[in-house]
Every structure is written in C-alpha cells, then in structure tokens.
Amino acid sequence: MEAENVKTANPVVAYYDSWREGISSFDSARLGAILAEDLDFEGPIAGKRRGAAGFIGGLKRFVEGLQAPIRMLQQVESSDHAAALYDADLPHGTLRFAEFFEFGDGRIRAIKLLYDAAQYRALGGR
DSSP states (O other): OOOOOHHHHHHHHHHHHTTTTOGGGOOHHHHHHHEEEEEEEEETTTEEEEOHHHHHHHHHHHHHTOSSOOEEEEEEEOSSEEEEEEEEEETTEEEEEEEEEEEETTEEEEEEEEOOHHHHHHTTOO
16 A cells, blocks of 8 residues: 555544544544534435534444444545445444545545445444
C-alpha cells in the first residue's frame, strides 16, 4: 500500500480510535472534533440524516452493543475519500460493515455505511 495520505488518514484513524475498542473507549468529544457539524450520514436503518450530534448518538448506541473490539479488514484512503471494511461482534454473531467517507476542511463531511440491516437485527443489533 502507498504511504498514507496525511489529510485523510488522521480523521479516519481518529474516528475508529474513538470507539473501536467498545463503549469504554467511546469519545464523543474526539468524534465531534473530527466530524463536520453538518455531517451527511446515510445508513440502512437510519436512512439519510444530517448533523454530527445525532450521528454520534446513534454510533454510541451501536458501540454499546459490541461484544469485542471491531476487527479492521481493510482501509483505503485518497486525498478526499476513504473506505473501510470491518467485522463487528454483536450479541448473537459477527457482521461485516463497509464505511465510505468524504472529507473537507480537515473533517469528515459525509459517511455512507453499508451492511445487511435484517442480519444486524437478527444478531441483536440496536
């Protein structure tokens, strides 16, 4: 892999470091510092939403249900985009997630999250 692009790597690393270990590592202040206030979020259950505060609340609910730290499988970065693929252990099994990021002004401006919503619920996701 090529050397990390500093412009995008730092927000992505900070994003995952602020919650990847579970609720004990959840850091809403750190998230707030790297997310654009008018963050655009899209996910299978939440649909399209705008605003970092609501996203942070939803992410916290997700993290509370994690049974172990997430396992990062792959991350790819460019000058203004990044993508990550990871597995998360939920109460009744493991589910794979993909996240796609857009950056601007040194912050994460948009996140698109992909996963199987029916499987998420069946595995005890909240």
